Every structure is written in C-alpha cells, then in structure tokens.
Amino acid sequence: MQTHFGPLTNPEKLSQRICHVLEDAIVKGTYGVDKRLPTEAKLCETFGVSRTSLREALQHLKSRGLIESIAGRGMFVRALTQSFLERDLSLFSKLNDGEDVFLEFQDFRLLIEPENARRAAANKNPQCIAALKDSLARMDVSLNDLPEFVVADIAMHLRIAREAENRFIEIILSGLKPMGEDYGRHSYDSTSLMRKAYREHEQIYRAISQGDVTTAGNAMHDHLVSSIEDYRKLLSKKKSASSLPKKRHAIKK
Amino acid sequence: MQTHFGPLTNPEKLSQRICHVLEDAIVKGTYGVDKRLPTEAKLCETFGVSRTSLREALQHLKSRGLIESIAGRGMFVRALTQSFLERDLSLFSKLNDGEDVFLEFQDFRLLIEPENARRAAANKNPQCIAALKDSLARMDVSLNDLPEFVVADIAMHLRIAREAENRFIEIILSGLKPMGEDYGRHSYDSTSLMRKAYREHEQIYRAISQGDVTTAGNAMHDHLVSSIEDYRKLLSKKKSASSLPKKRHAIKK
C-alpha cells in the first residue's frame, strides 16, 4: 500500500544554514565588496555555533569566490571574479569530454565564433592582429607537435573572441578552453588535417587583418564546418574499425 | 636601496595542497563516478594531516560538486552536474547586473536565440508547442504583474532554447536566467512595452508551431533587437532625467 507521504526531506546541515544566511547578506550587499566580515569568533557567537561549522560554511563561500580569508587579517567580501566561472566551466570541460559532447561543443562554437571574427575584422585592432600572427607562427612551427599546435590553435580563437568585446562570450569560451584543446587533440589525427587547419586559420587571419568583415565571418564559419565534417568522418572510421573485427571474430568462432 | 628580491610567494595552505591532489585523482579518473572515496580517517593517515585540514579540502571539493558526503556512508565521487554550473552562472548573474552588463547580455542572446527558434520550428515538438502556449497564456494574464510577466517571458525563451538540443546553450541560458529576469524587470517600464513583448512572443510562437523555420528565427531576432532598442531609449531617458536636474540645480546656485 502506498501512502501519500514522501521521504522526509533531509534537514539542512548546520553549515549550510549558516552559509545561506551569509550568502544572502553578501548578495544583498549588506557587506560591500572588499569590506571585512566580522571575525570568526564574533560570527560563532552570533550564530551560536562552533568554529568548526562556521568555518565549513566560510569555506564553501570561499570555494565559490564570494569571500577571501587572509591569515591574521580577516575575511573579505570579494566581487565574484570571472576566473571562478572560468574555473568551473573548465572543470566541466575536463569532466565532460567525449565524442557526442565534442559535436555539441562545435555546434555551439558555430553560433558564436563567426560573429567574433566579423567583429575582429571590423575592429582591425593592431594588437589583436599581431597576436593572431604570432599564433599562426606558433601553429606553423608546431605542425609535428600536436599538443603545442592545438594550444596555438585555440589561443588564436580566443584572441579573436576577445574582439567581440562581450564578457559572456569571453568568459564562456575561455572556460571551455580545455574542451577545445581536447577536441583538437582528438580531431587532428593526421598532419594533413593540421596543415588544412593552418591554411584555414591563415585565411581567417588575412580577412581580419584586411578588415574584411564578411570574408572573416565566412572563413571562420567554413573552418568550423570543415572541422566538424572531418571529425564526423573520423568517428565513423573509428566505429567501423571497432565493429568489423568483432563480427569477423564471431564468424571465425 | 632596492634589492633584487621580490616578495615571497605565499606558500599554499595545507588544505589547498590536499585538494589539488584529490582533484587531480578525481579528474584523472582514479576514482570512477559514484565510487566511494577512502574514509576521512584513512585519508588523514595517508596524507598525514589532521581531520580539520582534510575536511576543509573535502569541503572545497563538495562546494564545486565533485564529491558528495553522506553521513554514515562515506564520500562519493559525483559527475559534475550541470546544476552546479548553473548555480555559479546564476550567482554571477545576481552579482553582475547593471546597465552595461544588460546590453552585453542581450547582445549575447542575439547570437544564440534566433537559431534556437529556428530549431524549435524545425522540431515542431508538440510538448514544446504546448509549453509555449502555456507561457503565452501566463504572460497574457500577468500584463499587470511585472515580476510574474517576466518569469513567463524568460520561461518561454528557455523552453525554446531546449529545442536546440545543445547542452551548452541550455546550461548557459538557464544559468543566466536570473539576469534575464532582472533585465526584464528593468526594461519593461510600461504596460505598452509589455503588450508589445507579448505580441512579439505570439509571433514567435505562431512561427514555431507552424514549423516556419525562417520566420521563427526572424521573429526572435526582431524581438530581441526591439527590446534592446527600447532599453537603450529607456537608458538615455533616465540619463537625461538624472543629469538635467543637476544642471538646473547648479545654475540656481
């Protein structure tokens, strides 16, 4: 027989309750950025909890970048820096790689990056152009060093992304850097593919440095599309290679 | 007199060092997902540290969603769920709202959402269409309740985003929900603007439910653009309203 009762909701741990109170206060702006929080001793007294539990709550806030503690000075409210977001996105990248995710990832880039290239071409920022030239050179000398090649590849994409002058684009693509590099290491399975990518990057660079908005966007678009196609081919090749032998083995038996 | 010495780099705290070791092990896959970690006691012995420091490291990993602890059972490696990413994005939204960020935010949406609408139209998913109709109805009855109207508005956008079937789009837009709602509350400064938004949403809905890919994309694009334009107007109005009186005051003096 079924009752209409669900399982009792686990009461929140002490540290979590403390955490919520503090977080609310910080988000609401009770303590301004860079202001000092009350000392641990005072907070313990205020909440009526042990230092252990209080510190556990503080630790959680620290982990998320809301506060920083300095030995001998105190605890300070910090503006959540982008680097924390990037750190988590980057951890997500590391933990969620895989063939299907890669395809979604490239699909996502396809939405964003052509526009980045267009804006970079519109900006014609000399610093950007110099940086892109440098990345290209690094790709060129790394044609026989896949990891290094990939790093230069992604660095170039990120430098272009900066020209979009949109913090969301910048943060998100930066955070996904590990995934981009991982994708690169998986997708470039031959030197000829790397050469092809180099040529495509070269075209992107040329369009941007000439301020040719349309061509830059198209070049970026084509580059990503061709990369996706090559990766799809690679996957189907791998699949048939891993399934055919199985069959033969079965027949032999 | 200057020495050639720089400041000593702060040595890492004990808990941070522990944390790095554990994080590496987890990311490298030493412990599989949902596997139990050694007990706190064993880890203390292994690292030769006190339980306090160890637990501080574990707390950090918990905060970031890598592990979960269950009293009486142990600590378990968890696949970093999207909700953690969303939580941080959402905190970022709450802490970083403001006029300039709103404009970048809308600029970002403009890159993503028209494509979402196109895909939703291509899918013609009955469940999606029903949900959109529901959101529309909620918007209609909330024309005199701004917060409620905004919630329905954003819910509709997010439901469309789901049809893109891309986890990056979904996670990121979901995480930015608080910012979207906040933007809505700031940008709809009159009922007429809300009515306008409702009509635009209606057009998006119609195109999607009819499977008209191009129109859906355009409708979403136009909706976002018109929203941005209205918000820009609102900003300049506010600016002149806040700067003019100042001038007059100065003259009076």
Added chain:
DNA sequence: TTTTAAAACTTTGTAATACAAATGACAAAA
C-alpha cells in the same frame, strides 16, 4: 527456515580547546 528486532560497528557531522603562523599596531631603542 524466514522474518524481525536489537545491538554493534562504521562513517560523517558538530563541538570544544589549544597552539601555530601571519599580520598590524605600537612602544622601545638606536
């Protein structure tokens, strides 16, 4: 034998205390 209940054990959660290490302020000494 099977089922149930109780006891024993393991493991995380919370508390209390003590001391170490870092920082800043101030007084003493040169």
Added chain:
DNA sequence: TTTTGTCATTTGTATTACAAAGTTTTAAAA
C-alpha cells in the same frame, strides 16, 4: 627618524570527544 622588538588580533592546523546517520551482524521470535 628609523629600526627593532613586543604584543594583541585573527586565521590556520591539530587533537579529542561525542552525536547522528547508515550498515552489518547477531540473535530472538515466528
């Protein structure tokens, strides 16, 4: 005035103890 030493404050680490939650074992009862 500048340097040096001292002390108070505050966070960092360690230790111990017990509470609470969950698991396993044991034993009694059916």
